[in-house]
Amino acid sequence: MKPAIPANTVERLSLYRRLLEAWLEKGTTSLYSHQIASMACVTPAQVRRDLMAIGYTGSPSKGYSVDALEESIGLFLGSDRVRKIALVGMGNLGRALTTYFTSRVPRFRMAAAFDTDPRKTGRVIAGCMVYGIEEIPRIIPAEGIRTAVLALPADSAQEMADRLVNAGIKGILNYAPVPLRLPADVFLENRDVTASLEKVAFFSGQPREGS
Secondary structure, eight states, rough: OOHHHHHHHHHHHHHHHHHHHHHHHHTTOOOOOHEEEEEEEEEEHHHHHHHHHHOOOTTTTEEEHHHHHHHHHHHHHTTOOEEEEEEESSSHHHHHHHHHHHHHHHTEEEEEEEEEOOOTTTEEETEEEEEEEHHHHHHHHHOOOOEEEEOOOOHHHHHHHHHHHHHHHEEEEEEEEOOOOOOSSSEEEEOOOHHHHHHHHHHHHHHTOOO
C-alpha cells in the first residue's frame, strides 16, 4: 500500500515528471534539486521533501538521475501503465478534453464517454465511443474504469456523479461549476473555470506594490 501523501505533493510530483520527460528528450542525464525547483517554481527544499516522500534521494555530488527519477515517480503515481478514464458530457469541453488526452497524454485513455443526446450516442467522437447515460452501470465495471471526468451543466452534475460512484468510480475530476457531495472514499478534484478566471480578473485589477 502507498503511504499517505498530501494531494499537493502528488500534484507537484506529476509536474516534476512532466519536466523530467522534457529533459530526457533533450538528452539531460542528471539534475540538481535547485534546477528542478527553478522550473517547477518551488524551493529546492520542497523538491527534496517531495522526493523523499516517495523514498527517492539524490547524490550531493551528482544530483538526481533524470531517467531513474522519472521512472520512480511514474511507478509511485501508477502512471507507468495506461489508466482508463470515463467522460460524462460530450459537449465542446468534453470533446476538447478527449482530443487532448488522446493526442497529448497517452498514459490516460478515454475508454468511454456518456451523454444524454441521442445524436451523439452510439458514435465514436474524438476517438472515443459515446454511450447513453443508462449504460453507465454496465460499461464502468466492464471496462474496469475507476476515474471519471464530469464536463456538463451544474444542474445535472450531482446526479451523474452519483451514478458514477454507484457504478464503481473512485475518483472524479469535476468541471461542472457546482460543489459535489460524494462518499468519503471517493476522491474529488474541482476545476471551476469561471471561479478561477474571476479570481484572476479580480487580482489583476488590484494595485500592485510599487505601482
